[in-house]
Amino acid sequence: MSTCPNCGTNLEGDAKFCASCGYEISPKSINQERDQEYNSTDNAIEPEIVRTPGKPIKERMVAGILAILLGGFGVHKFYLDDMNMGLIYLLFCWTGIPQIIGLIEGVMYLTTTDEEFQERYVK
Ligand SMILES: [Zn+2]
Incomplete structure (x- = not known):
């Protein structure tokens, strides 16, 4: 009807x-x-x-743990949407240098505040 x-x-x-x-x-x-x-x-x-407004929130703890455990392969960079840096880490993973940098970055991620982390490392 x-x-x-x-x-x-x-x-x-x-x-x-x-x-x-x-x-x-x-x-x-x-x-x-x-x-x-x-x-x-x-x-x-x-x-x-x-709907989550603005940029996606990246977990600081996740990025830190990824950097410490898998930092040599740039996994934390891929997690933070930094594809170029991630690829550089991956290319040089055989040198052992990215592992050391990843470890340092992981500690920095874990010791910084959430606000600073979002500002400095999240694109
Ligand atoms: Zn009518």
């Missing part, structure tokens, strides 16, 4: 005019009304989706 777009009165299946207010019912206006109903149900669902 359709309703009058003008006054909301229930209409007969093939009514051309609204019996209550005389509004002319065209197939187009009924379709528009259906579209509006469809959109409004979409909007009703939307607030349930939780």
